[in-house]
Amino acid sequence: MILAPTMLPADYHTHTRLCKHAAGEPLDYVRAARRRGLPGIAVTDHGPTPLEYDGRHRMEMDEFPDYLRGVETARQEDPSVLLGIEADYFEGCESFMEGWLAAHPFDLVLGSIHYLEPPPREKNELRHLWDFGAIRAAWKRYFELVGRMADSGLYDVVAHLDMLKRNGSRPLDSDLRDWALPALDRIARAGMAIEVNSSGLRHAVREVYPSPQLLRWAREREIPIVFGSDAHEPEQVGFKFDLAAQQARECGYTQALLFKRRIGSPVSIDGSTPTGRPLASSGSRI
Numbered sequence: 001m002i003l004a005p006t007m008l009p010a011d012y013h014t015h016t017r018l019c020k021h022a023a024g025e026p027l028d029y030v031r032a033a034r035r036r037g038l039p040g041i042a043v044t045d046h047g048p049t050p051l052e053y054d055g056r057h058r059m060e061m062d063e064f065p066d067y068l069r070g071v072e073t074a075r076q077e078d079p080s081v082l083l084g085i086e087a088d089y090f091e092g093c094e095s096f097m098e099g100w101l102a103a104h105p106f107d108l109v110l111g112s113i114h115y116l117e118p119p120p121r122e123k124n125e126l127r128h129l130w131d132f133g134a135i136r137a138a139w140k141r142y143f144e145l146v147g148r149m150a151d152s153g154l155y156d157v158v159a160h161l162d163m164l165k166r167n168g169s170r171p172l173d174s175d176l177r178d179w180a181l182p183a184l185d186r187i188a189r190a191g192m193a194i195e196v197n198s199s200g201l202r203h204a205v206r207e208v209y210p211s212p213q214l215l216r217w218a219r220e221r222e223i224p225i226v227f228g229s230d231a232h233e234p235e236q237v238g239f240k241f242d243l244a245a246q247q248a249r250e251c252g253y254t255q256a257l258l259f260k261r262r263i264g265s266p267v268s269i270d271g272s273t274p275t276g277r278p279l280a281s282s283g284s285r286i
């Protein structure tokens with residue numbers, strides 16, 4: 001990638017038209033990243049599942065080869081493009097995910113929880129996380145699922161950690177502490193990173209995922225970070241990364257991870273200066 005002078009981080013969360021609710025090809029996102037002067041980009045569309053699970057918001061299994069071809073086309077223009085995937089975690093997904101993720105040459109696997117309920121028999125019946133409002137049980141269950149996702153060892157990065165707040169719902173501070181800290185401990189133990197996701201600044205909550213409080217707790221545990229815009233159209237690549245990077249710095253971060261073949265290496269937040277001692281080793285994965 002041809003680098004322009006920048007203080008912005010790489011964008012490790014972007015989508016494509018294949019997920020049915022985004023626009024554009026990988027190449028469109030890669031060109032947008034170059035226009036913004038970002039130091040890198042990962043294409044991380046919503047991965048398929050053979051189960052009857054939320055087919056409305058993801059590529060079909062037989063579209064996955066199209067996805068690979070789209071990333072390959074982008075790589076012909078920019079060999080540094082990462083092949084990523086946003087893979088959902090839900091109860092019962094492990095045996096599929098373990099085999100499927102290992103079968104493809106991913107550089108980066110985002111682990112996401114978008115729903116609290118197990119897959120229904122019929123497609124499209126799931127209620128999104130953020131439709132639960134301020135129900136305490138929803139936040140509690142969510143962080144328990146995050147902990148299980150970490151324990152699974154199948155994913156590299158926890159995406160949009162507190163996305164339940166999307167429509168403005170918030171737990172009590174004391175509840176957040178009780179439920180989030182054990183989840184963060186499990187993330188740290190698993191050697192996972194978390195994503196600083198700027199899409200919350202486009203949503204009703206108008207706040208980066210995760211909140212400054214969660215990010216400070218993550219920093220205390222030396223949990224590494226990456227940045228993502230969650231772009232669903234090319235124009236959103238690098239969305240408000242200046243603010244996201246500023247928040248990370250205010251919470252004590254100076255480094256983010258650079259991924260390749262599912263190994264994270266620390267670099268400065270703007271991706272330009274490899275530095276010495278890692279914040280935490282992210283380790284290799286299956």
Ligand SMILES: [Zn+2]
Binds near residue numbers: 015019057232
């Ligand atoms: Zn999406």
Ligand SMILES: [Zn+2]
Binds near residue numbers: 086114159
């Ligand atoms: Zn997501």
